Amino acid sequence: MAAEGDELDGELSRALQSECLGVARQRSGSRTSSNRSGGRRSSNISPASRIFRNLLILEDSLRGQARRQRALRWQYTVFLSCLAGAAGFSAYELYLQPGGSLPRLYSLALQFMLTIIVVAVFLFNISGQYRRTIVSPRRFFASTNKALKPLHLRLVRVPRRWDDLVSDAVRLLGSYSAGLLLWVLRGRCRWVRFFWAHAQPRVGATDVKLVLSPRAFSAEVREGWEIYRDEFWAREGARRRRGRDGAGTTAGATASADGSSERTKH
C-alpha cells in the first residue's frame, strides 16, 4: 500500500512537472475522471486505458472460471458414465444374462457393487453435487451473462477454427516432446529450449472472450477494446516466450522470467 502511495505521489509530481512545462494534454474528459477517482490519480491516463485494463483482468478471470467449469463438468461426466457402465454391467450379469447361474462369490460381489453405485448416485444427487458439477457448469455462460447484462457486457465462446485446433495440437505435442527432451538433456540444448519456449499454448482470447454490447457502445470503442486485448496478449505471449527461452527449466523459471523480459525489452 505504501509503495503504491509513493508511486502515485511520484506520478503526481511528474504530472505537475509536465504541466508546468506545458506538454501535458488537457482533455475535457480527464478532469471529470480525476474528479471521480478522488482527484489523486494522474489525469493523464485515459479512462479508456483503465477500463480496458480492468476489462482484461475481468475477462481473464471469467475465462479461467469458464475453463474450470468445463473441466469440472467433463470430469464428473466421465466419472458418472463409468459408474453407469459398471452398474449396467453388473445388472446385466445378475438379471439379464441368458446363461446359467453365476458363481456365488462373483454374484455377491456384483450385487454389492450395484448397491454401492445406486446409493452413491442417489447421494450424489441429494447432496447437490449433481447440480454443482453438471448442471451449473452447463449454465455458466447463461448465468454469467445475466449478471453482465446491466454492464452491457457479454461473455461469448470463440468458435475454434480447424487451423487453430491443429496449431493447438501441434503446440501441445511440441511442448510435451520438447519438455521431455529438455528433461533428458537437462536443459542443455539451446535449440530444444527455443523450440520448447515457442511451443507454448496460445494465450489470450482463444476460447472465451468478453464483448461490449453494440447497443451501448459505439463501433470505435468496441473495436478499440478488441485491438487492445489482442495487442496486450500478443505482448504477453512474447514476454512469456522470452521468459521461458531465457530461464530454462530451473525452478525459478517464472521468477526470473520478468527480469529477463524486462532486460530484453528495452
Next chain:
Amino acid sequence: MNTISYITQHLIYPLRPRAKSLHNEVKSGEGKVDDGVGVTENDVADGKLKTTANVEKQENSTLKEELLDRQGSDAEKASKPIIVINDGDILNENILHQKVWNVLVFVIFFLPTYLIYKPLLLLWFLVTLPLALVERGIKLRNRPKMKTEKVSELVLSDPSKLGSINEEVEEDLAAGDEFYLQRDIVKGSLLKATTNKHHTPLKSKKNSAQNQHGNETHPNSTVFGTKKMGRFLFPKKLIPKSILNREKKKTLVMDLDETLIHSVSRGTTHPNSSQGHIVEVKFSISGVSTLYYVFKRPYCDLFLTKVSKWYDIVIFTASMKEYADPVIDWLESSFAGKFSRRLYRNDCILRDGVGYIKDLKMVTRGSNLGTSPDRLEDVIIVDNSPVSYALNVDNAIQVEGWINDPTDTDLLNLIPLLEALENTTDVRNILSLKNGEKAFNID
C-alpha cells in the same frame, strides 16, 4: 502399365534378338553353311507353322506376336542371317525369360517408388502439414495488418498528430507500451497505427526534448489509442503485484432486505410462512416486541460462503438495528465466514422525499475496531434500490428485489462476476460500464 510396356518393348526387347540369333547359330549350323543365300522352302514353311501354332497357344501376349512377326519378316526378307526357330521349347523359354525379366524390371524400377519413395513423400507431407498450415494462418492474419501499416505510414507523415504524446507511468501501466488508434476517415473504422520515431526528425526532436525533462521514452515504442479515447497504455502484468500481494480483501457491501432476505411480520400471510425463520424484535423505545418471519433468498448461503472468500462482507441496511441484528446473527450462523461490519439506519443519510441513502464513505472511513480504511475503488455495493447507492453509482451492482420467488437465481448469477472483480485495480472502471459510453468520457 503403359510405361511398363513401353520399357519392355523399346528398351529391353532390342536386346533379345541378338541373344536369340547367337543361340540359333550354335543350334543350326547348316543354314550358315549355305552362306546366307536364302531360306529353304521347308524351313520357312516350318517356321511359319511353328509361329501359327505358337500364336494359337498364347494369343494374349502382344509382345510375343510382335516378336514372331519380326522373325517372320526377317525370314522373308532373308537379308540377314537365317533366324529360324526350330524348337517350340526355345520360344517358350524365351517367353518365360521375358516374363521374369518384366517382373524383375517392375520390381527394380517401380516397387521402390511405391513402397519407399511415395510413402516417404506422404510422411514428409503429413509432418510438415501443420507447420505449413500455421504458416499459412499467420500469413492470412498478417495481411490486414500489413495493409494498415501502409496506411499508418501515410498517417504518420503528419508528425503533429502524435507529437503531443508524452509518457507517464501509472502504477502498473507500462510506459512505452502504448497503443494509438487512428480513425480511418473513409471507412469510419479504426486502424492500428505503429510509430517509428526515426520516421520524422521533428518528432524525434520533441522526444529528445521530453527526455531532457525526465520523461522516459523508448526508441521503439508503439503508440496506440484514439483521439477520443486517448492513448492506450499497457500493463506490464495482467494483475499487478500490488493487487496480488495485498493483505486486505476488497469490501462487498450487501443490503439486507429484498437483497439477501425477505421478512414479513407475523400477522401477514406468506405462502410458505412455516419455513421461515422466526425472529423476535424488541424495540427498546416502545418496548413492544414483534415476531418476524425471515426468508432467505435462494442460494443465499452459497453466495455468502463463496463471496466471503474473496471479499470482506459488510452489511449495510436501511432498517433499524433492533431488527437487523438478530437477522444478521442468523445469517452469520449459516455460513463459515463472518461479516466484517454492520451498518444500520442511523449510518444512512436521510433525504426528504428520496429516502435513506447509503454513503460508502461510511464504509471507507474504517470502523472503530481499527481496520484500515478502504479506498473507494475497492468497494462494491450490492443493492436492490437505486436510491440507496445514489451517491456511489459507479460502485454499485443492482439486483432485482426479491420477495418470494423460489426460482430466483440472481445471487447465483452474481458469483462469477464478483469472483472476476476480485483482482481488478478499480471496480468503478468496470461497474461504471452500466452507463454505457459515458464511462469512456466520450462526448
